[in-house]
Amino acid sequence: MTGVDALIRDRMQSPVPVIPALADHLISSAGKRLRPLLTIAAARLAGARDDACLKLAGAVEFIHTATLLHDDVVDSSELRRGRVAAHLIWGAPSSVLVGDFLFARAFELMVEAGSMPALEILARASRVIAEGEVLQLTRAHDLDLTQELYLEIIGAKTAELFAAAAEAGAVSADASRERCAALRRFGANLGIAFQLVDDALDYSGASETLGKNPGDDFREGKTTLPLLLAIARTGGAETEFWTRVIGRRDQTDADFLRAIDLMRATGALQSTLDLAADYAESAKAALDDFASTNGWRPALEDLADFAVTRRT
Structure with missing residues (x-):
């Protein structure tokens, strides 16, 4: 990861001063680097002994960072x-364009890695992520969103990059098709578990640990799983409340606290965390065909556990 960080810092440089300044504002913050870590761990589990995966790991982090810059503009985070979100310091146009720069850097790194299969995996992931974000945008404030469609959205906008990161790492190690598929399943399930916990934390975390303002999803009218479950479980008794605060986004500070109370009373938050735990177990099950004596398998299993026990 030290090598990946050095590579990232080298490749975010540009003679245009605002590019490295804005990129460093986000990249040097307290990000977990889970996705590039997943690329390296998957490569090592699959038998890699060299550092061919480092450029792919750097590409994965650039793709992720670019999507964060774009998302913050779309969501007015x-x-x-x-x-402070980059677009509030440098403006939305600069944030979007630096995001584009990071996407370009990512593709340069993919080409340098010299693996057409890995390039295809990460290019496809970039397309799927964009589709997921657009789908989420078009279904914002939709009180009739189904759990199935919600899982499809987070599968695209979040889990796809986890899946691609793990699969690309396996491909860089020349793993068999079966092992590449297994690591892709691990990443996909891990990504969904991670997003489910994120959605629950928006209603139960604190800004100093979350790294964002609690209730952002609520204020933006995003229909995440805790909200969908609370809506379904309160039935007609709270229809007017949910229509006002989510459908019309007519909210007060007290409304957020009321929403949290309803989610706790109906068990919506716990059900979301329980589902996340199920996906984490599915992720670990995907590693069954890898030798338990390989030290990278328990490390990845620990990562799945971390995804559902974290508080940030």
């Missing part, structure tokens, strides 16, 4: 990783 105020905080990202505990810092």
